[in-house]
Amino acid sequence: MLEQLYKLIGQKVIHDNEYCTLIEVLEDGPHLVFQCQTHKEIQCNQYGNPHRRSLPTHTIHCLNERGDHLHPVLKSMLDETQQAQILKLLIEN
Numbered sequence: 125m126l127e128q129l130y131k132l133i134g135q136k137v138i139h140d141n142e143y144c145t146l147i148e149v150l151e152d153g154p155h156l157v158f159q160c161q162t163h164k165e166i167q168c169n170q171y172g173n174p175h176r177r178s179l180p181t182h183t184i185h186c187l188n189e190r191g192d193h194l195h196p197v198l199k200s201m202l203d204e205t206q207q208a209q210i211l212k213l214l215i216e217n
Contacts, residue, residue, distance in 0.1 A: 125213040
């Protein structure tokens with residue numbers, strides 16, 4: 125299943141009305157990490173002090189809040205066959 129998600133890296137989607145690119149798949153969850161392409165935000169260092177400007181990222185779980193369907197963003201990136209395969213694997217785990 126993770127191999128199918130890794131193949132999606134680089135795809136562009138709209139998330140929270142922002143154009144984003146999938147940049148990473150985290151195995152724990154699994155979660156998807158998107159980097160927004162619209163504007164840069166000030167990123168703080170480990171002490172909370174402003175450090176640099178960087179593109180914001182969003183991390184989402186592959187399943188929706190109830191855990192019974194794929195997250196709408198992930199669903200928009202897959203065809204129906206892939207959706208069914210990944211959903212079955214996620215629910216079984």
